[in-house]
Amino acid sequence: MTPLNYVNYSSTSVDSSRSLYKPIGFILCLLMSPVFSAENYDLAIVGGRVMDPASDFDEIANVGITGDRIAVITKEPITGDKTIDASGHVIAPGFIDTHFHGTQPLHYRLALRMGVTTAMDLEFGALGTRIDDWYSDRDGTSLINYGTSVSHELARASVLDGVDAIDTSEASLTRVHPNWAGLVPTADESEEIFAIIDEGLRSGAIGVGSTLGYMPGASANELFDVQALSASYGRQIGVHLRHTPGTETDEINGAQEVLANAAALNAPAIINHFNNPGWQRVYELITRMQTQGHNVWGEIYPYAAGATTINAVFFDPSNWRDRLGRR
Ligand SMILES: [Zn+2]
Numbered sequence: 001m002t003p004l005n006y007v008n009y010s011s012t013s014v015d016s017s018r019s020l021y022k023p024i025g026f027i028l029c030l031l032m033s034p035v036f037s038a039e040n041y042d043l044a045i046v047g048g049r050v051m052d053p054a055s056d057f058d059e060i061a062n063v064g065i066t067g068d069r070i071a072v073i074t075k076e077p078i079t080g081d082k083t084i085d086a087s088g089h090v091i092a093p094g095f096i097d098t099h100f101h102g103t104q105p106l107h108y109r110l111a112l113r114m115g116v117t118t119a120m121d122l123e124f125g126a127l128g129t130r131i132d133d134w135y136s137d138r139d140g141t142s143l144i145n146y147g148t149s150v151s152h153e154l155a156r157a158s159v160l161d162g163v164d165a166i167d168t169s170e171a172s173l174t175r176v177h178p179n180w181a182g183l184v185p186t187a188d189e190s191e192e193i194f195a196i197i198d199e200g201l202r203s204g205a206i207g208v209g210s211t212l213g214y215m216p217g218a219s220a221n222e223l224f225d226v227q228a229l230s231a232s233y234g235r236q237i238g239v240h241l242r243h244t245p246g247t248e249t250d251e252i253n254g255a256q257e258v259l260a261n262a263a264a265l266n267a268p269a270i271i272n273h274f275n276n277p278g279w280q281r282v283y284e285l286i287t288r289m290q291t292q293g294h295n296v297w298g299e300i301y302p303y304a305a306g307a308t309t310i311n312a313v314f315f316d317p318s319n320w321r322d323r324l325g326r327r
Contacts, residue, residue, distance in 0.1 A: 041080040042066050048086025052093060063091055090115075094144075098122045098238070099272060099299055101168040103134075108144045118145035122238040123272045125151030125209030126167040127158060128200025134166060135204065149209035149238060150200025152226055156180045156215065159192045175309045182217040182313070190222070197229060207235035207268070213244040213254065214312055224261050231267030236295070238270040245314060248278035255282040259289060259296060268295040275300040 041064035050061040050073055057073070064072040064080060072078065094117025101121055102110070111119045126134045126148040138146050148167065154174065157163045161177035174180060185193060197208060208230040212218055223239075230237045241254030255271050255278075262269035274282045279300070286298045314320060 039064075039071075041071055041078060042082065044078045044080030044083045045086050045091055046078065046083060048089045048091040050091045054093075094118060096120075098270070099301070103146070103148070103167050104169055105141070105143070108142060108146070111144055116144065118147075120147035120149075120206060121168065121209065122147075122149045122207060122236070122270060123209045123240055124153065124168050124171070124211055125149035125205065126200070127151055127154040127164060128196035128198070128203070128205070129158070130164070130166045131200045131203035131205050147206045149207045150197050150203075150205035152197065152208055152210035152212070152218070153180060153215060155193045155196040155200075156183075156185070156218070158196055159189050160185060171309070175311060179217075181215050184217045184219065185222075194225065194229060197226065201230065201233045201235065205235075207233075208237045210237055211240045212242050213240045213314075216242075216313060220257065223257065224265075227258070227261045227267055227269065228265055231265045234268075236268035236270055236297075237262075238272050240272045241274070244273075245276055251276045251278040252281050252285075255285060255298075259285055262296050263289065263294060266294075269297070271296070271298040273301050274298050 043065040045063040045065070047060065047062065049058070050063060051058050059075070061073050061075050062078045063070060064074070064078045092115060095115045096118040097111065097116045098120050099122060100107075100111065100116070100119035101124055102108075102119070103121060103126075108119060111117075128150045131148070131150060134148055151167070154165055154167075154171075157165065157174040157177065157180035160179035160183050161174065163174045163177055163180075165171060165174045201208070208226055210218075210223065210226060212223055223242075227237050237258070239258045241251065242257060243250035243254040245251075246254070251274070255274060258269050258271060261267070271282060271286060282298065286296055289296050308314070
């Protein structure tokens with residue numbers, strides 16, 4: 001499929017907001033724009049294919065912007081102090097990517113190149129004791145909207161391995177250590193892990209991110225308690241499921257664990273990248289729960305590949321060689 005090229009209205013502005021709602025604001029602006037093209041605009045984006053998924057608008061049109069507002073979308077010619085010829089490009093509201101591990105300025109710049117104006121890591125997250133640092137590092141300098149969950153994995157790494165990595169950019173520092181993945185914490189250690197996650201939530205993390213599938217030492221009880229903690233703040237958990245990658249039965253069971261907890265807690269949850277064996281049933285579970293009013297979601301990435309750290313538990317010979325690979 002030929003990739004689309006995107007022109008983003010907001011790609012040149014610096015935005016330090018933690019808000020998730022800016023792209024939604026764009027959509028509303030788009031819907032409410034009057035058709036009036038006589039005036040001159042600050043910026044005229046002309047000749048592009050204007051697409052708005054919320055209203056199904058999909059036509060070649062001209063977009064006039066005044067200040068930071070979309071003032072007009074019209075097929076009539078318009079003029080602007082500055083004009084961008086968007087012929088051959090798509091003009092769309094900024095995309096929101098809730099599974100974005102690249103948290104450095106270069107990654108954000110690359111996100112803009114593919115139309116993403118809000119990038120959040122809601123799977124891995126950042127260390128609870130450093131959430132304030134994480135946000136202040138980006139305040140006033142980030143090209144795009146950003147956000148992070150608080151990391152279940154990094155809380156375990158901090159307590160069980162004594163490593164204080166801030167987010168995925170430093171995950172290579174933690175994953176060489178022996179305990180974060182497999183160790184079952186003592187009661188005291190568990191209390192420390194939960195205190196770190198709680199600090200992150202109090203500091204403004206957007207829910208909890210759990211790489212549960214990497215951490216066989218995190219019990220079903222531990223996951224339930226983490227989901228309950230996030231729910232106590234009214235926030236979601238995003239989970240890389242247990243048993244992923246696995247068999248069709250394993251994969252469905254991994255989703256069922258998170259969804260059952262979410263239902264019991266009446267808590268929001270995101271099933272991360274469930275495009276694995278059994279995904280059709282997981283999709284059905286999620287949509288059936290949604291129709292019953294549960295705030296549960298899933299995501300699927302649109303490519304048939306993946307990447308992770310070489311020492312991940314999936315590459316244990318009993319998993320990789322016997323179940324996933326070839327001898
Ligand atoms: Zn994952």
